[in-house]
Amino acid sequence: MSYDREKQVAMDAAIAAAKLCQQVRQDIPQAIEKQDKSPVTVADFGSQAIICKALGEAFPDDPVVGEEDAAELRKPEMAETLNKMLGYVQSLIPDATADRVTDWIDRGNGSVSPRYWTLDPIDGTKGFLRQDQYAVALALIEGGDVKVGVLACPAMPVGGREPGMLYVAVRGEGAAMMPLAGGELQPIQVVSPEDAENLRFVESVEAAHGDQSRQNAIAQAAGITAESVRVDSQAKYGIVASGKAALYLRLPSPKKPDYRENIWDHAAGAIVVEEAGGKVTDMYGKPLNFADGSKMVNNRGVVVSNGVLHDRVLAVLNR
Numbered sequence: 001m002s003y004d005r006e007k008q009v010a011m012d013a014a015i016a017a018a019k020l021c022q023q024v025r026q027d028i029p030q031a032i033e034k035q036d037k038s039p040v041t042v043a044d045f046g047s048q049a050i051i052c053k054a055l056g057e058a059f060p061d062d063p064v065v066g067e068e069d070a071a072e073l074r075k076p077e078m079a080e081t082l083n084k085m086l087g088y089v090q091s092l093i094p095d096a097t098a099d100r101v102t103d104w105i106d107r108g109n110g111s112v113s114p115r116y117w118t119l120d121p122i123d124g125t126k127g128f129l130r131q132d133q134y135a136v137a138l139a140l141i142e143g144g145d146v147k148v149g150v151l152a153c154p155a156m157p158v159g160g161r162e163p164g165m166l167y168v169a170v171r172g173e174g175a176a177m178m179p180l181a182g183g184e185l186q187p188i189q190v191v192s193p194e195d196a197e198n199l200r201f202v203e204s205v206e207a208a209h210g211d212q213s214r215q216n217a218i219a220q221a222a223g224i225t226a227e228s229v230r231v232d233s234q235a236k237y238g239i240v241a242s243g244k245a246a247l248y249l250r251l252p253s254p255k256k257p258d259y260r261e262n263i264w265d266h267a268a269g270a271i272v273v274e275e276a277g278g279k280v281t282d283m284y285g286k287p288l289n290f291a292d293g294s295k296m297v298n299n300r301g302v303v304v305s306n307g308v309l310h311d312r313v314l315a316v317l318n319r
């Protein structure tokens with residue numbers, strides 16, 4: 001079956017959401033604290049609204065499993081935030097209203113199903129707030145297999161031009177990237193073992209999201225001598241997929257041994273790397289499970305590589 005329409009709708013929606021995010025970021029957004037103490041901004045909500053609206057119109061039967069929901073925003077004390085967010089959405093969708101945007105956001109409260117989308121409207125909210133990297137991440141999953149993935153990375157450097165790169169993949173069709181400012185999709189490939197300059201590894205900026213000392217020790221033992229490059233969000237998957245790094249390691253934080261990864265933090269990135277010729281598993285070599293729920297309860301950590309390095313990294317990790 002062809003996923004041309006899914007790919008196009010997902011790309012257009014992610015590009016529109018990325019525009020909103022960049023507009024919000026120019027105005028120096030405020031962080032709102034969620035119940036789990038993690039930050040969210042009007043851009044996270046606006047991005048989810050725009051993408052869920054587009055998916056709802058194009059694929060009304062598809063559930064969307066998104067990170068955010070509008071319950072807090074509907075509270076009277078959040079009226080100012082809601083209004084601010086609405087203003088940004090209206091710059092792209094003039095007939096948006098407060099009721100409509102909150103409904104669009106809540107389309108993201110769907111459940112994992114035989115066919116569903118998963119959405120992280122801003123992955124790397126902390127990076128977004130720091131003016132560093134972040135990604136709008138959207139993936140279509142069917143029968144537990146990711147079929148389409150789109151990653152918009154509005155802050156990704158694009159040699160000499162306005163920053164912003166879009167990465168996209170369809171199962172069986174390869175991966176490609178395109179500057180967000182416009183241009184053609186260009187096929188991408190993971191790095192080959194001969195390309196010593198790009199045999200570096202990437203990890204999260206936030207120390208609490210992984211185990212940086214172990215990540216560095218494992219990468220060294222697997223033969224990567226250069227220091228890690230720390231990047232926020234699924235931009236790390238885009239960097240591996242486009243051959244700018246050979247490895248992305250995300251090992252469980254010793255401080256949060258019970259943390260389980262969310263599907264929306266990995267699905268889009270995973271297909272982009274796989275279709276660029278790389279490999280993605282958990283730290284024990286198990287495939288990431290997108291079939292059972294919004295958390296990958298039976299996976300621990302994530303190993304993303306150019307493929308060639310993968311077995312060596314797993315061997316070092318599990319010896």
Ligand SMILES: Nc1ncnc2c1ncn2[C@@H]1O[C@H](COP(=O)(O)OS(=O)(=O)O)[C@@H](OP(=O)(O)O)[C@H]1O
Pocket residue numbers: 038067120122123124125126127203204205206208209210231232233234253256259262265
């Ligand atoms: N303890 C712990 N362990 C692992 N992962 C965690 C943890 N806490 C949060 N998160 C998730 O990390 C998402 C941000 O991605 P990164 O960690 O790759 O980027 S960053 O460098 O930390 O910004 C972040 O995604 P967003 O909430 O979309 O920003 C979280 O879902």
Ligand SMILES: [Mg+2]
Pocket residue numbers: 038039067125
């Ligand atoms: Mg978050």
Ligand SMILES: [Mg+2]
Pocket residue numbers: 120122123124264265
């Ligand atoms: Mg995330």
Ligand SMILES: [Mg+2]
Pocket residue numbers: 044067120121122123124125
């Ligand atoms: Mg997020």
